[in-house]
Amino acid sequence: MAKFTRTQKFTKENICNVPQNKAIIYKIKDGSGENLYTGIAGRGRTQDRLLEHKEIQKEKIPGGTRFQYAVVKTKVRAHEIEKSIIKKDQPEFNKNCK
Numbered sequence: 001m002a003k004f005t006r007t008q009k010f011t012k013e014n015i016c017n018v019p020q021n022k023a024i025i026y027k028i029k030d031g032s033g034e035n036l037y038t039g040i041a042g043r044g045r046t047q048d049r050l051l052e053h054k055e056i057q058k059e060k061i062p063g064g065t066r067f068q069y070a071v072v073k074t075k076v077r078a079h080e081i082e083k084s085i086i087k088k089d090q091p092e093f094n095k096n097c098k
Helices: 046-060 075-089
Strands: 023-029 035-041 066-072
Touching (some): 023 046, 023 075, 035 075, 046 066
Antiparallel strands (some): 023 035, 023 066
16 A cells, blocks of 8 residues: 555645655545545646645535645556545545445
């Protein structure tokens, strides 16, 4: 399993610290630490993807105030990890519980 960063506030400043040159898997959490959404972002699109969630969070992921991410070697590996996390945590805002 990938090693996730510590949980951080879901702010634009913290999102800007996410590496752009690697694929990542991320979790958006509420204030109590519950995983609301798990997703992936490919190399070169990590910050943009998180910012998209930040801008639409009030409509799509209400209560998403924190996030974590883990760097992975490939997007294929990210998909595998995402699938296992969704199966285990069953985040409220992941469609179809992949």
